[in-house]
Amino acid sequence: MAFIPHTEADVAAMLAAIGVAGIENLFDEIPPDLRVKSLAGMPHELNEMEIGRLMTERARADGVPLTFIGAGAYEHHIPAAVWAITTRGEFYSAYTPYQAEASQGTLQLIYEFQTMIARLTGMEVANASMYDGASATAEAALMAVRANRKSKSARILVPTTLHPHYRQVAVTTAANQGLKFEELPFCTAEGVTPAASLARYDGQDITALVIQQPNFFGHLEDVDALTDWAHARAILVIAVVNPTALSLLKPPGQWGSRGADIAVGEGQPLGVPLCSGGPYFGFMTTRMEHVRQMPGRIVGRTLDVAGGAGFTLTLQAREQHIRRAKATSNICTNQGLLVTAATIYMALMGPQGLARTAAAAHARTRELVAALTRVPGVRLAFSGPYFHEAVLQLDRPVAPVLKSLSSRGILGGLDLSGYFPELGHALLVCATETKTAADIDRYHASLGEVMQAARAA
Amino acid sequence: MAFIPHTEADVAAMLAAIGVAGIENLFDEIPPDLRVKSLAGMPHELNEMEIGRLMTERARADGVPLTFIGAGAYEHHIPAAVWAITTRGEFYSAYTPYQAEASQGTLQLIYEFQTMIARLTGMEVANASMYDGASATAEAALMAVRANRKSKSARILVPTTLHPHYRQVAVTTAANQGLKFEELPFCTAEGVTPAASLARYDGQDITALVIQQPNFFGHLEDVDALTDWAHARAILVIAVVNPTALSLLKPPGQWGSRGADIAVGEGQPLGVPLCSGGPYFGFMTTRMEHVRQMPGRIVGRTLDVAGGAGFTLTLQAREQHIRRAKATSNICTNQGLLVTAATIYMALMGPQGLARTAAAAHARTRELVAALTRVPGVRLAFSGPYFHEAVLQLDRPVAPVLKSLSSRGILGGLDLSGYFPELGHALLVCATETKTAADIDRYHASLGEVMQAARAA
Amino acid sequence: MPVREQLIFEYSHAGRGARDQWPHDPGAAALADLPAKLRRVRPPELPEVGELETVRHFTRLSQLNFSIDTHFYPLGSCTMKYNPKACNQYAMLPEFLARHPLGPESHGQGLLACLYELQEMLKEVTGMRGVALSPMAGAHGEFAGVAMIRAYQRARGDLKRNEIIVPEAAHGTNPATATMCGCVVREIPVDAQGDVDLAALRAAVGPNTAGIMLTNPSTLGVFERRIGEVARIVHEAGGLLYYDGANLNAILGKVRPGDMGFDVIHMNLHKTFSTPHGGGGPGAGAVGVSARLAPFLPIPLVGKDGERYRWLTEADVPQSIGRLSAFMGNAGVLLRAYIYMRLLGREGMQRVGEYATLNANYLFTRLKSAGFEAAYPQRRASHEFIVTLKRQARELNVTAMDFAKRLLDYGFHAPTTYFPLLVPECLLIEPTETESKDVLDAFVSAMSQIQKEAEQEPARVTSAPHTMPVRRLDDVRAARQLDLTWKPTAQS
Amino acid sequence: MPVREQLIFEYSHAGRGARDQWPHDPGAAALADLPAKLRRVRPPELPEVGELETVRHFTRLSQLNFSIDTHFYPLGSCTMKYNPKACNQYAMLPEFLARHPLGPESHGQGLLACLYELQEMLKEVTGMRGVALSPMAGAHGEFAGVAMIRAYQRARGDLKRNEIIVPEAAHGTNPATATMCGCVVREIPVDAQGDVDLAALRAAVGPNTAGIMLTNPSTLGVFERRIGEVARIVHEAGGLLYYDGANLNAILGKVRPGDMGFDVIHMNLHKTFSTPHGGGGPGAGAVGVSARLAPFLPIPLVGKDGERYRWLTEADVPQSIGRLSAFMGNAGVLLRAYIYMRLLGREGMQRVGEYATLNANYLFTRLKSAGFEAAYPQRRASHEFIVTLKRQARELNVTAMDFAKRLLDYGFHAPTTYFPLLVPECLLIEPTETESKDVLDAFVSAMSQIQKEAEQEPARVTSAPHTMPVRRLDDVRAARQLDLTWKPTAQS
């Protein structure tokens, strides 16, 4: 019996102690007509060797193509130490650290994580994680509604340059509570949100403004101007940021003259493998003044009865298990193990390693853009600065081009036509530090051939 | 600086404390003319990402063919738990447990290992490992010379059916000490060593007889007769056994009327990956009366000053670090981590799991033999019982056949023509429990095609 | 237990670093296109430490934890069963880890096959008609479920239904989820036997009832015997039934939520299907629905056209409540659950509920014999049960928390304490099916021993733990004097 | 530290087992061809335990160990440096693990490329002309080396040379190896400065001299300054020089054994090239030789024909001393060493010797300032050095062993004790280059603290350790009342 250690003798002794004839008797409170007749739709049990072989075959079938897709999930080098330690049983198989004295490992690690994330974002306080960057953004909007006591409207301004999936998740998550997400147009020349375009909201009751930096196109928003515009109108600013980029870009805590109010983002670039989209983790930070509005777990340092320092979950009165219907969120289980990985990753990279990673990724992307735009029929879609990701404009539909590339083992980027039809044949590409000059050459050469073949056809 | 944590400030402070101007000064006792001028033949440093990519490319180049080779290294299912625990830093990065109080994990594990191996072999005592099965066999011969006080000849009888590499290693290892290895012929009909053929040694001074079970061909020797023959003549018996097979076959401790005197073997089948030949581990067992002649580390249970049980290295007076030139062997570092894996493996498999593994491997091999001998031009080389490995006789040279199979992703077995030219076109094949009926069909079909093509050519 | 470990920041020295992890410096010119005003001025104050220091620090930290791999962890409602190593090993195959979430389906048929089959297996064991895998935890699944209820009612023009009924013993995520979905919560009591008070339920339902959220067995550790009647009452009032699957382990292979009349459920794959808890997550909260809610399932789903698998999105599920995550949820967790389910198979699924229940009832019986008071002594335990220490608190001044802390000294993680709130001084104990009788017996001994201590030298218990890396921690101070990030000046 | 853990056998129950690890039972018929008289009658009494029990037991056991990943481990002569996790991860890629040792070279070009390049790199850093990778530990490499010396002399008809000279401080494997190779050992003294006594050497060499085995720096932690002279004396007498590479870390990138005049060396890849010690092994003891010994290298070697790599065997190396292992040695260890060397590269190789020496000299200086007596106070430390506690033993009755045990309580693994034997009450201390100044400083504090304890409350030191899972163990009892395997009846 896989994973059930009972011998027949054990079962007999246990039933005798309970005083029943068989295990079936233990279910005698369940109305008989409800009992399962069969699970014939379930396959039969496999042993570990069989499932291992099946999984290995399936993994091989998927292969490892050369990937130039970013769009919110980035292929970075992950030090071997990260997952060697993260998968240690003591981290992997522990629960949420409710019994603090028996969970100091996890608790101290989260405290270190909170500190690192606060420093990276330039914010005062961080929580112990949200599900992912998109859900963190949605929760930030809900939090802003609670935190902005001056606003009654629950109107949130969201640039169209925010990752479209994030916008969708925000709508799914918050619409039932009456939040209204209003889209800000972007400048089709520069691929960013012009501060000037906000003028039409002057004088209206707006709760919060979301700013993603770099934005979905990889382009850099004028975060200072946007932030100051919002703050001048008592609008809270929610920053959505890439943690790798933060090693080079101005942190949200320093945007404009007062800094963002809430900063969130996708933690995946910090040591978490792509893995088809998850598990990742969202991070969330804010100013101390808003900490009681923040959802999610928070770890604090305190003292034990002997006066020694120790760590424990704190501010639990915000959370569902205490506050129930009045909690800041329903979140309970978060993404702890990914936080473990990210904390180890950040320690290994340090400020310099992270900055080099960002710089190398950016340099590779510039080389990629330079190479690909040498292919006839390919040009850069927007002017202005971008970071480690950019939009190319093709002279023909993107989907068939990507398909040809993929049959050569290259995933050439994300076709934007479904998301932004107004951009025509737009392709979002990204190269990180994992890509070599040879990889870029290979993509360049293949794209040249594919485009030429397409033209010839 | 990879793996060197020193900052410039650290270095300056340390040099100041030492009282030298630079690190170079620390080498001032080394004659200047000996100093290295350049290491230009070394490639430049790589970062972890670069080496990771290189290794991944090289691994992929080697691929994972379908393997039917055995010949002393067997592909068995390895439970995921085995290496997840074995590679924990506390096992992986510890030294030999010289400081017993700070090494109880490793020590207790070895004590458990010794117990398991003793039980598996039916012997009284086991050591903590030798380098591999071949070196264990060589050391067993040396040990037998020490242990057999009645013999002066240092003549060791070795069946030709012993793994040829084991025989070669024994010669390399022991020839300098004057041991003479004399080969016993095998019966070409049955592939085993006829007890009758030993008659010509009657009355001679022989120190030990080696018996491998199953032998190199996979065939089963008449261990009882051979053992009793030896013991009747004060010849010690060295058993060379496969630990998986021991779950089904008579253990050396029960061979003949008195049992073997020393039993050794290759531990690889117990949870150790094939990995091109190593690291594996040799195991070695004996009777209590010979324990002081045994080479290698041994762990014993004892008491601490408070009367509690604990574990420590013992009988160290046999070893090189105490006994120096008079030690039982020069072995120091052994194969500890593999012993860790094997101990976890044996715990997970238990007596039943190990017996089922052996039975399944044997059943698969019988199916394989049945399938392949249906191919025209292929027959079984020997009559008589074999275990999970057998020799096929082809009607044409084996090498080109194996080459064709390998280009189809099948490693079809070991060509014996280099080892046993007298056997003609002989091919040693093996299937373990990891092979499915479909795998066997695939081999069968491919062999049929290859043989037919060869015949047509 | 090992001793305290300093903070990673305290190892930091300017200029130190695990340099072999850093890519080559592309030079300042590579960043020349980034406008200065958008650049960071001071580098982030992350620790500057070497690789060995990092490995050693986090390895030591790990040793400060209790976990399933090291300790019995009978945390009620959390299903701390063994997380098979195979699930981790095969979910972490390089090809699975390397796959980009927006990669083409042609480079994902292996993954999609697993996810599709997982959907099918989950339908089978729950008796539901549709399953979506993207919710990332139990509470996230609850959100999806209640959002579907609301979408369904809205689609029928039934706009006023905004009340969610929950029994008072419900887990906090249930009422919190109702609020997240813009609903109002109505709590109803349970009776002395732990069953829902039907009269109160009848009084609570009405034209505003969106639905009821229930776990069965409930968080009181007993099976809701009149579930058929509950379903009838709520359905007749026009409401739907939500099943909180946190307790699914109790009944796996024995009863199916779909057969009990539930319209929508979430499953905690990190409980019932043994994906790891990871010290707080990640989880996966797949949702299952009856046919009428299927059109509202969150996207993406996995579909199958002939032999090809593909993602189903807005175009396929136009009434979907939408997207819950940036991509498709916790794919790596789903792979682990898939592997677990295939390992257990049809046969193993049946055994889970049986042996989880056997273990709980055995432990329940033994603790009762040892003199501990059951909250619902007349009832069968499900996969968990409640012991109340109100007598010890009253007579000896030793609380459930004291017992919990003292258990740590005995090498056992504590059961869940003070939940559900309606039972005073309670311990909610869930052994799970993967623990042996020996472990349960040892736990009973420890509890009896602590009881003896509580009678003879209560201070030993009330001042526990004594053998952990820290003594009992001051939670009040933690909340009052907030210290949430490390500052170099802070006392450390 | 965690507490004791019972034996795996004590968890065993007949009929228990991790069944998902077992293949399907093929049935008795599958074994019908095996004659009864060759079959086992009673199954082996291995433990019968579940998977969780096994995982928990061995995880707990692991926590009872000190290791580099958890503790400073300054074990002299053992080079306990950080074992990079990358080396393990990439050596364990599935394709490398799955490769059969007798598989064709066509399915091994990736592996062979690594091994070939490893041979080349080892030649470069040692200044030798040929390298063989198959020895499986240092002592195994010593064996190969001395066997080659003998084969070489035998090939020249120089049959009487059977004496191996070793300095008295030599590691035990050196004399033991000489015996393994059928030689007689002649020990020679070292002088007060730790250098070989040249007069004694001159007296020892002669027509029977096969060679001398030396480490440089020696096990006394000092560089043999007159190595040129030593080489001249031995070579002129017709002997060869063997270099014990256990101390290669001291001089990596600074001096090469080949340039010092050595004819043959072994390298402990598990020391200098940072493959893990694994609680006792595996190691790898590659040997390097000068041109005249190259024909005698053990097989197999890796050769390169154009762009293809292949194994070299008897046919290519007809004078080889032969085969040392069933296959090709510890390939997986070699892969780890290869990865390590490529990570460090030319630049990193230079740094190893430098920083290992810097750390040792710093610690040496600090301990001397703290009042500890150096065995060779006038000498530079190499990568390690010796402190003698003979004064403490004499005056305070506190021995080197007591200091060693008390260090455990302070969270440091003890240095090597009582080796080399010629220095009384010695601690041989090797910090390695991967430890930070902070760690070294903390070690000095601990040593000073223990010194204070030794003066003020010596019993604290002599009865140490106090915080380990066991107290000080009785080694005499272990050897007298042998308990080497567990029996159900034994006290446990």
Ligand SMILES: Cc1ncc(COP(=O)(O)O)c(C=O)c1O
């Ligand atoms: C009864 C019950 N419902 C819901 C949840 C929420 O699940 P999750 O933590 O995965 O969000 C839990 C988890 O603790 C639970 O015990």
Ligand SMILES: Cc1ncc(COP(=O)(O)O)c(C=O)c1O
């Ligand atoms: C100086 C010296 N020589 C030789 C050896 C033997 O090496 P191994 O243990 O790898 O056999 C050692 C190992 O401890 C050593 O320190």
